[in-house]
Amino acid sequence: xKGLPPPARNPTAMIDPFGRAISYLRVSVTxxxxxxxxxxxxxxxxxxxxxxxxxxxELDRLCGAFIGLGVQRIRLTGGEPLVRKDVMTLFRSxxxxxxxxxxxxxxxxxxxxxxxxxAEGLYAAGVRRINVSLDSLDPGTFKALTRWGRLEQTLDxxxxxxxxxxxxxxxxxxxxxxxxxxxxxxxxWCGEHGFDLTLIETMPMGDITGDRTDQYLPLSMVRAxxxxxxxxxxxxxxxxxxxxxxxxxxxxxxxxxxxxxxxxFCESCNRVRLTCTGTLYMCLxxxxxxxxRAVLRDPSVGEAGLQQxxxxxxxRKPKGHDFIIDRRHKTPSVGRHMSVTGG
Ligand code: SAM
Ligand code: SF4
Numbered sequence: 001x002k003g004l005p006p007p008a009r010n011p012t013a014m015i016d017p018f019g020r021a022i023s024y025l026r027v028s029v030t031x032x033x034x035x036x037x038x039x040x041x042x043x044x045x046x047x048x049x050x051x052x053x054x055x056x057x058e059l060d061r062l063c064g065a066f067i068g069l070g071v072q073r074i075r076l077t078g079g080e081p082l083v084r085k086d087v088m089t090l091f092r093s094x095x096x097x098x099x100x101x102x103x104x105x106x107x108x109x110x111x112x113x114x115x116x117x118x119a120e121g122l123y124a125a126g127v128r129r130i131n132v133s134l135d136s137l138d139p140g141t142f143k144a145l146t147r148w149g150r151l152e153q154t155l156d157x158x159x160x161x162x163x164x165x166x167x168x169x170x171x172x173x174x175x176x177x178x179x180x181x182x183x184x185x186x187x188x189w190c191g192e193h194g195f196d197l198t199l200i201e202t203m204p205m206g207d208i209t210g211d212r213t214d215q216y217l218p219l220s221m222v223r224a225x226x227x228x229x230x231x232x233x234x235x236x237x238x239x240x241x242x243x244x245x246x247x248x249x250x251x252x253x254x255x256x257x258x259x260x261x262x263x264x265f266c267e268s269c270n271r272v273r274l275t276c277t278g279t280l281y282m283c284l285x286x287x288x289x290x291x292x293r294a295v296l297r298d299p300s301v302g303e304a305g306l307q308q309x310x311x312x313x314x315x316r317k318p319k320g321h322d323f324i325i326d327r328r329h330k331t332p333s334v335g336r337h338m339s340v341t342g343g
Contacts, residue, residue: 013069014310016282016317023072024271029059029087030079031276035111036147037135039173039202039215043147053276056090058296062278065306067097072104075131079276082114088121095126107131109171113149115157119164129167131198132158136172136179137189145178162193169196169256176217183226191251198243198256203285219257226255242269266320272313280310282317290316 014022032047033040054062063074074094081087097103108122109131122130134154136142142151161168170190174180183199190197199222202215226232231249238245243256266283273281278293290313295301301309 013307014071014314016314018317018319020269020317021070022270022272022314022317023070024075025063025066025071025073026075026077026271026273027059027063028078028273028275029056029076029081029090030084032083033078033080033111034083034113035080035149037111037133037173038145038147039175048277054278054293054296056084056086056093058278058293059090059276060093062274062292062296062306063094064097065303065310066274067102068303069307069310073107074103074105075107075109077109080111080113081108082110082118088118088125091122091125091127098126105129109133110157111146111149112154112157112161116160119157119160119166122161123164123166127166129169130161131169131171132161133171133173134158134186135175136182137185138182141179141182145175158195159193162195168194169198171198171200173200173202174217174219174222175202175215178215180217180222183222184229187226187230187248187251187253187255191248191253194253196245196254196256198258200258219259223257230255269317269320272317280313282313283320285320286318288316288318 016022030053036043036045063071066074076087076091076094078084091106091108094103094106098106106125106127107129108127110133112132112134115130115132132154134142135145137151139151142149142154158168158170170186172179172183172186174183186197199219201217201219223232232246232255233249235245235247235254237247237254243258245254245256247253248255269283273284274292275281278291278296280290280292282288282290290309292306292309292313295306295309298305
Protein backbone atom coordinates (compact mmCIF):
# COMPACT_ATOMS: atom_id res chain seq x y z
CA UNK A 1 0.00 0.00 0.00
CA LYS A 2 1.36 3.39 -0.92
CA GLY A 3 0.96 6.18 1.64
CA LEU A 4 0.13 9.75 0.62
CA PRO A 5 3.03 12.18 0.73
CA PRO A 6 3.15 13.59 4.27
CA PRO A 7 1.85 17.16 4.53
CA ALA A 8 4.31 19.55 6.25
CA ARG A 9 4.05 19.02 10.00
CA ASN A 10 2.60 21.88 11.98
CA PRO A 11 3.44 21.18 15.62
CA THR A 12 1.18 23.90 17.00
CA ALA A 13 -1.86 22.80 15.07
CA MET A 14 -3.43 20.70 17.80
CA ILE A 15 -3.44 22.56 21.10
CA ASP A 16 -6.59 21.74 23.04
CA PRO A 17 -8.64 24.24 25.09
CA PHE A 18 -6.55 23.43 28.18
CA GLY A 19 -3.23 24.16 26.47
CA ARG A 20 -2.24 20.52 25.96
CA ALA A 21 -0.48 19.74 22.67
CA ILE A 22 -1.84 16.57 21.09
CA SER A 23 1.10 14.55 19.83
CA TYR A 24 0.02 10.95 20.43
CA LEU A 25 -2.60 8.97 18.52
CA ARG A 26 -3.79 5.51 19.49
CA VAL A 27 -5.54 3.66 16.71
CA SER A 28 -7.73 0.64 17.31
CA VAL A 29 -7.45 -1.17 13.98
CA THR A 30 -10.06 -3.82 14.78
CA UNK A 31 -12.59 -4.53 17.52
CA UNK A 32 -12.06 -8.29 17.08
CA UNK A 33 -9.79 -10.46 19.14
CA UNK A 34 -8.69 -14.08 19.43
CA UNK A 35 -8.95 -13.90 23.24
CA UNK A 36 -11.77 -12.92 25.61
CA UNK A 37 -10.03 -11.44 28.67
CA UNK A 38 -12.59 -11.32 31.45
CA UNK A 39 -11.99 -7.65 32.35
CA UNK A 40 -12.17 -6.56 28.69
CA UNK A 41 -14.86 -8.52 26.87
CA UNK A 42 -17.92 -10.62 27.48
CA UNK A 43 -17.52 -14.17 26.15
CA UNK A 44 -20.28 -13.67 23.63
CA UNK A 45 -19.42 -10.43 21.84
CA UNK A 46 -21.12 -8.89 18.82
CA UNK A 47 -18.50 -7.36 16.56
CA UNK A 48 -18.89 -4.62 14.01
CA UNK A 49 -19.98 -5.50 10.47
CA UNK A 50 -17.03 -5.26 8.07
CA UNK A 51 -18.69 -2.48 6.03
CA UNK A 52 -18.42 -0.10 8.96
CA UNK A 53 -14.71 -0.59 9.32
CA UNK A 54 -12.20 1.68 7.64
CA UNK A 55 -9.95 0.05 5.08
CA UNK A 56 -6.23 -0.06 5.82
CA UNK A 57 -5.75 2.65 3.14
CA GLU A 58 -8.33 4.86 4.87
CA LEU A 59 -6.64 4.33 8.24
CA ASP A 60 -3.30 5.25 6.71
CA ARG A 61 -4.73 8.40 5.16
CA LEU A 62 -6.31 9.46 8.46
CA CYS A 63 -3.07 8.83 10.34
CA GLY A 64 -1.28 10.95 7.73
CA ALA A 65 -3.65 13.84 8.43
CA PHE A 66 -2.92 13.56 12.17
CA ILE A 67 0.83 13.49 11.51
CA GLY A 68 0.42 16.64 9.42
CA LEU A 69 -1.21 18.24 12.46
CA GLY A 70 1.63 17.40 14.84
CA VAL A 71 1.13 13.79 15.92
CA GLN A 72 4.58 12.30 16.55
CA ARG A 73 3.76 8.91 18.01
CA ILE A 74 1.20 6.37 16.84
CA ARG A 75 0.31 3.17 18.67
CA LEU A 76 -1.75 0.52 16.91
CA THR A 77 -4.00 -1.45 19.20
CA GLY A 78 -7.42 -3.13 19.16
CA GLY A 79 -9.07 -5.60 19.79
CA GLU A 80 -6.06 -7.57 18.80
CA PRO A 81 -4.29 -5.55 16.07
CA LEU A 82 -2.28 -8.50 14.76
CA VAL A 83 -5.39 -10.55 13.90
CA ARG A 84 -6.60 -7.99 11.35
CA LYS A 85 -6.08 -9.33 7.83
CA ASP A 86 -3.11 -7.76 6.05
CA VAL A 87 -2.41 -5.43 8.98
CA MET A 88 1.31 -5.55 8.21
CA THR A 89 0.66 -3.40 5.12
CA LEU A 90 -0.55 -0.67 7.48
CA PHE A 91 2.54 -1.08 9.67
CA ARG A 92 4.68 -0.72 6.57
CA SER A 93 2.90 2.36 5.22
CA UNK A 94 2.96 4.07 8.62
CA UNK A 95 6.57 3.02 9.12
CA UNK A 96 7.38 4.81 5.87
CA UNK A 97 6.07 8.00 7.49
CA UNK A 98 8.76 7.88 10.19
CA UNK A 99 11.25 10.69 9.68
CA UNK A 100 12.34 14.15 10.82
CA UNK A 101 9.24 15.86 9.38
CA UNK A 102 6.86 13.04 10.16
CA UNK A 103 6.32 10.37 12.73
CA UNK A 104 8.87 9.81 15.48
CA UNK A 105 7.65 6.46 16.70
CA UNK A 106 5.31 3.63 15.68
CA UNK A 107 4.39 1.12 18.38
CA UNK A 108 1.85 -1.62 19.01
CA UNK A 109 -0.02 -3.12 21.96
CA UNK A 110 -0.72 -6.81 21.47
CA UNK A 111 -1.69 -9.93 23.36
CA UNK A 112 1.32 -11.64 21.76
CA UNK A 113 -0.48 -14.61 20.19
CA UNK A 114 0.57 -13.70 16.63
CA UNK A 115 4.08 -12.45 17.39
CA UNK A 116 5.94 -15.56 16.27
CA UNK A 117 4.51 -14.79 12.81
CA UNK A 118 4.89 -11.01 12.82
CA ALA A 119 7.77 -9.94 15.10
CA GLU A 120 10.36 -9.71 12.32
CA GLY A 121 7.95 -7.90 10.01
CA LEU A 122 7.21 -5.36 12.73
CA TYR A 123 10.90 -4.65 13.18
CA ALA A 124 11.39 -4.36 9.42
CA ALA A 125 8.49 -1.86 9.26
CA GLY A 126 10.24 0.42 11.77
CA VAL A 127 8.64 -0.66 15.05
CA ARG A 128 11.20 -0.74 17.89
CA ARG A 129 9.11 -0.99 21.08
CA ILE A 130 6.05 -3.14 21.71
CA ASN A 131 3.73 -3.67 24.67
CA VAL A 132 2.55 -7.20 25.31
CA SER A 133 -0.29 -7.92 27.72
CA LEU A 134 0.49 -10.74 30.14
CA ASP A 135 -1.43 -10.82 33.40
CA SER A 136 -0.17 -14.13 34.75
CA LEU A 137 2.71 -16.59 34.38
CA ASP A 138 0.55 -19.41 35.68
CA PRO A 139 -0.98 -21.43 32.81
CA GLY A 140 -4.25 -22.03 34.70
CA THR A 141 -4.72 -18.41 35.76
CA PHE A 142 -3.77 -17.23 32.26
CA LYS A 143 -6.40 -19.50 30.74
CA ALA A 144 -9.05 -18.45 33.24
CA LEU A 145 -8.31 -14.77 32.59
CA THR A 146 -8.17 -14.89 28.80
CA ARG A 147 -10.90 -17.60 28.51
CA TRP A 148 -9.40 -18.91 25.24
CA GLY A 149 -5.67 -18.26 25.63
CA ARG A 150 -2.65 -20.53 25.98
CA LEU A 151 0.20 -19.12 28.05
CA GLU A 152 2.80 -20.90 25.98
CA GLN A 153 1.67 -19.25 22.75
CA THR A 154 1.98 -15.76 24.26
CA LEU A 155 5.38 -16.56 25.80
CA ASP A 156 6.64 -17.87 22.45
CA UNK A 157 5.46 -14.61 20.89
CA UNK A 158 7.23 -12.52 23.52
CA UNK A 159 10.52 -14.34 22.97
CA UNK A 160 10.14 -14.08 19.19
CA UNK A 161 9.79 -10.32 19.63
CA UNK A 162 12.90 -10.17 21.77
CA UNK A 163 14.84 -12.23 19.23
CA UNK A 164 13.71 -9.88 16.45
CA UNK A 165 15.28 -6.95 18.31
CA UNK A 166 12.06 -5.41 19.63
CA UNK A 167 12.12 -3.83 23.08
CA UNK A 168 9.30 -5.49 25.03
CA UNK A 169 7.23 -3.98 27.82
CA UNK A 170 4.83 -6.25 29.65
CA UNK A 171 1.43 -4.88 30.70
CA UNK A 172 -0.47 -6.61 33.50
CA UNK A 173 -3.90 -5.63 34.76
CA UNK A 174 -3.89 -5.92 38.56
CA UNK A 175 -6.85 -7.87 39.92
CA UNK A 176 -7.70 -8.57 43.50
CA UNK A 177 -7.74 -12.28 44.30
CA UNK A 178 -6.69 -13.17 40.74
CA UNK A 179 -3.07 -12.24 40.07
CA UNK A 180 -2.18 -10.13 43.12
CA UNK A 181 0.04 -12.91 44.48
CA UNK A 182 2.05 -12.95 41.26
CA UNK A 183 3.54 -9.49 41.07
CA UNK A 184 6.83 -10.53 42.71
CA UNK A 185 7.17 -13.34 40.20
CA UNK A 186 6.34 -11.04 37.27
CA UNK A 187 8.90 -8.46 38.44
CA UNK A 188 11.60 -11.11 38.78
CA TRP A 189 10.74 -12.75 35.43
CA CYS A 190 10.77 -9.40 33.61
CA GLY A 191 14.12 -8.61 35.25
CA GLU A 192 15.52 -11.93 34.13
CA HIS A 193 14.54 -11.39 30.49
CA GLY A 194 15.18 -7.66 30.19
CA PHE A 195 11.56 -6.45 30.00
CA ASP A 196 9.99 -3.43 31.69
CA LEU A 197 6.67 -4.06 33.43
CA THR A 198 3.60 -1.87 33.89
CA LEU A 199 0.80 -2.67 36.27
CA ILE A 200 -2.60 -1.27 35.31
CA GLU A 201 -5.64 -0.64 37.49
CA THR A 202 -8.89 -2.16 36.24
CA MET A 203 -10.97 0.49 34.52
CA PRO A 204 -14.76 0.39 34.50
CA MET A 205 -15.37 0.10 30.74
CA GLY A 206 -18.02 -1.95 28.98
CA ASP A 207 -20.40 -4.54 30.29
CA ILE A 208 -18.42 -7.68 31.08
CA THR A 209 -21.13 -9.60 32.94
CA GLY A 210 -19.16 -9.57 36.15
CA ASP A 211 -18.70 -7.48 39.24
CA ARG A 212 -15.75 -5.12 38.96
CA THR A 213 -15.89 -3.89 42.54
CA ASP A 214 -14.67 -7.38 43.51
CA GLN A 215 -11.66 -7.14 41.17
CA TYR A 216 -10.57 -3.59 41.82
CA LEU A 217 -7.16 -3.38 43.45
CA PRO A 218 -5.75 0.09 44.17
CA LEU A 219 -2.15 0.21 42.95
CA SER A 220 -1.18 2.58 45.76
CA MET A 221 -1.60 -0.44 48.06
CA VAL A 222 0.26 -2.75 45.69
CA ARG A 223 3.18 -0.33 45.48
CA ALA A 224 3.39 0.00 49.27
CA UNK A 225 3.42 -3.78 49.58
CA UNK A 226 6.07 -4.26 46.86
CA UNK A 227 8.32 -1.72 48.59
CA UNK A 228 8.71 -4.15 51.47
CA UNK A 229 10.61 -6.55 49.19
CA UNK A 230 11.88 -4.44 46.28
CA UNK A 231 13.80 -1.16 46.16
CA UNK A 232 11.75 1.15 43.95
CA UNK A 233 13.91 4.09 42.96
CA UNK A 234 12.28 7.27 41.65
CA UNK A 235 12.97 8.02 38.01
CA UNK A 236 11.89 10.81 35.73
CA UNK A 237 11.57 8.32 32.85
CA UNK A 238 8.38 8.98 30.87
CA UNK A 239 7.13 7.45 27.65
CA UNK A 240 4.54 10.13 26.98
CA UNK A 241 1.97 7.77 28.49
CA UNK A 242 0.19 7.98 31.82
CA UNK A 243 2.42 5.52 33.72
CA UNK A 244 4.49 6.57 36.73
CA UNK A 245 7.81 4.70 36.54
CA UNK A 246 10.32 3.47 39.10
CA UNK A 247 13.55 1.54 38.63
CA UNK A 248 13.64 -1.76 40.50
CA UNK A 249 17.17 -1.66 41.96
CA UNK A 250 17.35 -5.46 42.26
CA UNK A 251 16.63 -6.07 38.54
CA UNK A 252 17.63 -2.79 36.91
CA UNK A 253 14.30 -2.78 34.98
CA UNK A 254 11.53 -0.24 35.12
CA UNK A 255 8.25 -0.82 36.90
CA UNK A 256 5.33 1.43 35.92
CA UNK A 257 1.95 2.01 37.53
CA UNK A 258 -1.08 3.23 35.60
CA UNK A 259 -3.59 4.45 38.12
CA UNK A 260 -6.58 6.11 36.49
CA UNK A 261 -8.74 5.40 39.52
CA UNK A 262 -6.51 6.63 42.33
CA UNK A 263 -4.56 9.33 40.52
CA UNK A 264 -5.85 11.76 37.97
CA PHE A 265 -3.41 11.79 35.05
CA CYS A 266 -5.46 14.06 32.84
CA GLU A 267 -3.46 17.29 33.30
CA SER A 268 -0.68 16.08 31.04
CA CYS A 269 -2.85 14.13 28.57
CA ASN A 270 -1.36 14.45 25.08
CA ARG A 271 -3.42 11.79 23.32
CA VAL A 272 -6.58 11.03 21.40
CA ARG A 273 -8.00 7.70 20.26
CA LEU A 274 -9.28 6.64 16.87
CA THR A 275 -11.43 3.55 16.43
CA CYS A 276 -11.50 1.26 13.41
CA THR A 277 -14.73 2.95 12.27
CA GLY A 278 -13.06 6.36 12.17
CA THR A 279 -14.64 7.60 15.38
CA LEU A 280 -12.32 9.89 17.30
CA TYR A 281 -12.56 9.82 21.09
CA MET A 282 -10.94 12.83 22.68
CA CYS A 283 -10.91 11.17 26.12
CA LEU A 284 -10.81 7.48 27.13
CA UNK A 285 -13.19 8.15 30.00
CA UNK A 286 -15.84 10.27 28.24
CA UNK A 287 -18.49 9.51 25.62
CA UNK A 288 -18.01 12.55 23.33
CA UNK A 289 -16.64 11.63 19.90
CA UNK A 290 -16.27 12.88 16.33
CA UNK A 291 -17.18 10.89 13.21
CA UNK A 292 -14.18 11.22 10.89
CA ARG A 293 -15.33 8.40 8.60
CA ALA A 294 -18.10 10.55 7.15
CA VAL A 295 -15.61 13.35 6.47
CA LEU A 296 -13.04 10.93 5.06
CA ARG A 297 -15.55 9.33 2.67
CA ASP A 298 -17.10 12.61 1.52
CA PRO A 299 -15.62 13.23 -1.95
CA SER A 300 -16.22 16.97 -1.63
CA VAL A 301 -13.93 17.18 1.40
CA GLY A 302 -10.22 17.41 0.67
CA GLU A 303 -7.15 17.14 2.87
CA ALA A 304 -7.67 20.63 4.37
CA GLY A 305 -11.28 19.78 5.26
CA LEU A 306 -10.19 16.56 6.93
CA GLN A 307 -7.60 18.40 9.02
CA GLN A 308 -10.20 21.03 9.94
CA UNK A 309 -12.57 18.29 11.17
CA UNK A 310 -9.77 16.91 13.34
CA UNK A 311 -8.99 20.39 14.73
CA UNK A 312 -12.68 20.95 15.49
CA UNK A 313 -12.74 17.68 17.46
CA UNK A 314 -9.59 18.58 19.42
CA UNK A 315 -11.27 21.85 20.38
CA ARG A 316 -13.82 19.71 22.28
CA LYS A 317 -11.25 17.65 24.23
CA PRO A 318 -12.49 17.64 27.83
CA LYS A 319 -10.42 18.52 30.85
CA GLY A 320 -10.49 14.98 32.21
CA HIS A 321 -12.33 11.74 32.85
CA ASP A 322 -14.51 10.83 35.75
CA PHE A 323 -14.22 7.10 36.08
CA ILE A 324 -16.14 5.71 38.99
CA ILE A 325 -17.02 2.16 39.77
CA ASP A 326 -20.58 2.61 40.90
CA ARG A 327 -20.84 0.46 43.99
CA ARG A 328 -24.63 0.59 44.23
CA HIS A 329 -25.51 -0.08 40.61
CA LYS A 330 -22.30 -1.88 39.54
CA THR A 331 -22.59 -0.43 36.07
CA PRO A 332 -19.56 0.68 34.06
CA SER A 333 -19.10 4.47 33.99
CA VAL A 334 -18.22 4.23 30.29
CA GLY A 335 -20.44 1.91 28.29
CA ARG A 336 -18.09 1.00 25.43
CA HIS A 337 -15.60 -1.83 25.83
CA MET A 338 -11.87 -1.18 26.09
CA SER A 339 -11.45 -3.16 22.85
CA VAL A 340 -13.27 -0.35 21.00
CA THR A 341 -10.67 2.29 21.85
CA GLY A 342 -7.79 -0.04 22.66
CA GLY A 343 -6.90 1.28 26.10
N1 SAM B 1 -5.36 -6.98 22.47
C1 SAM B 1 -4.25 -6.15 22.81
C2 SAM B 1 -3.77 -6.45 24.22
O1 SAM B 1 -4.46 -7.14 24.96
O2 SAM B 1 -2.69 -5.97 24.56
C3 SAM B 1 -4.53 -4.67 22.67
C4 SAM B 1 -5.86 -4.15 23.11
S1 SAM B 1 -6.19 -4.23 24.84
C5 SAM B 1 -7.80 -3.54 24.91
C6 SAM B 1 -5.12 -2.97 25.47
C7 SAM B 1 -4.82 -3.01 26.94
O3 SAM B 1 -5.99 -2.69 27.65
C8 SAM B 1 -4.36 -4.36 27.46
O4 SAM B 1 -3.13 -4.19 28.16
C9 SAM B 1 -5.45 -4.78 28.40
O5 SAM B 1 -4.95 -5.52 29.47
C10 SAM B 1 -6.02 -3.46 28.82
N2 SAM B 1 -7.42 -3.51 29.30
C11 SAM B 1 -8.49 -4.04 28.70
N3 SAM B 1 -9.62 -3.86 29.45
C12 SAM B 1 -9.22 -3.19 30.55
C13 SAM B 1 -9.90 -2.69 31.69
N4 SAM B 1 -11.21 -2.83 31.85
N5 SAM B 1 -9.16 -2.05 32.64
C14 SAM B 1 -7.83 -1.86 32.48
N6 SAM B 1 -7.13 -2.29 31.42
C15 SAM B 1 -7.81 -2.96 30.47
FE1 SF4 C 1 -8.39 -9.15 23.46
FE2 SF4 C 1 -6.62 -7.43 24.44
FE3 SF4 C 1 -9.19 -7.33 25.22
FE4 SF4 C 1 -7.69 -9.39 25.98
S1 SF4 C 1 -7.37 -7.22 26.54
S2 SF4 C 1 -9.79 -9.51 25.12
S3 SF4 C 1 -6.37 -9.65 24.27
S4 SF4 C 1 -8.44 -6.92 23.21
